[in-house]
Amino acid sequence: MIKAILLDIDGTLTNDRKEITPKTREALLAAQEQGVRLMLASGRPAGGLRCYAEELDMYRNHGVFICYNGAQVMDCATGETYFSRPMGAADVRAVLDHMKGFDVWPVLYHGDYIYTTDVFGCALGRDFVPDPYYNIIEYEARSNNYLLCEKGDLAAFADFETSKILVAGEPTYLQAHHEQMAAPFSGKLSSMFTAPFFFEFTARGIDKANAIMCAFERLGIGLRDAMAFGDAQNDTSMLELVGCGVAMGNAVEQTKAVANEVTLSNNEDGIALSLSRHIPGLERFGA
Structure with a gap:
């Protein structure tokens, strides 16, 4: 049973115009209605994630920000920091x-x-x-x-x-x-x-996988109960870590090689398609 969805932003959650497409947005909103927690895992700081969190209603659903490639983890609704490891x-x-x-x-x-x-x-x-x-x-x-x-x-x-x-x-x-x-x-x-x-x-040691393990321990989520979506080199660690790692169709070959599956591109609602295959009740988003 999927309890968490981890999402890279650029090239994954957003299309080439830096927008969340309507179908992908609706699929992620529907997943949260079933109790699935969304986590934005990006090289961006928190300030670069907030607009997408608002669009996906993550504040009401206690979504999680994994920022700076995993150097900081926080509850997007309360601002509580779960983990932080800056460079000296x-x-x-x-x-x-x-x-x-x-x-x-x-x-x-x-x-x-x-x-x-x-x-x-x-x-x-x-x-x-x-x-x-x-x-x-x-x-x-x-x-x-x-x-x-x-x-x-x-x-x-x-x-x-x-x-x-x-x-x-x-x-x-x-x-x-x-x-x-x-x-x-x-x-x-x-x-x-x-x-x-x-x-x-x-x-040293900072990557998305390390941050995810910290967040999951805090939230009581098992690694096998999560999906992760990514397209770039810095996404490989989290795709390898979770139960279902999904590479976007536009992903680099290194990321596709470690993924459990490859979906459509960020411009073709690849996230919605994969969710329709793995989360009961979301089958309509695969059409």
Whole structure:
């Protein structure tokens, strides 16, 4: 019996226009009516999840936020924190210093702001995003309700803990250099792709699976009683962990390889289709 549904956001819950499609929304609302708990598991902070939680009525149904790739877990209705493990200030400075040797745009989260070295230079061309010269740092700020601020030397500025460091860049460049970027922190920090143009650092051992185990222990939910949906590299750990891990049709091959099943894409109501197959009473959403 399915008691929890874990949902990545970008490329999974939302379509390519960053919207929850009506059929997927109705299927998830119907699942909650049967007592299933929704959990949004994303690289985003809580501020970037609230609009989707409202749309899915998660506040009334005590949904859960798994933020920053698992560095923070909280009850979305009460704001109670179940788990939090930020990166220490020394690690933050070390990563930011190392990133100076690469052609990337590091992003630091603190308070109401995200900080970077150049808020105007972070534009990708048509090959990687729907609109030409799309500013991916502006997108990160606006979609997560942050203000933007520039700092000439992020490493000198960073004297505080943070849940993650986002490193943005051209996808081809990140693919060619991410191993060098991560190498000095092997065994000390976790790092992963969350989008073709985003590579992220978190505290050691942080991933979505670790956060899910913490949440499930708190809520008394068994791993076999959960479904998880994802599309990216940072979703593989949670798809492997639960009883039914579902990769979206648009998922990367690494994610599809570990999934129990592959559904339709995020633009084709793939979540609704899988729910219709696994939760009695939701069969109508498979039509």
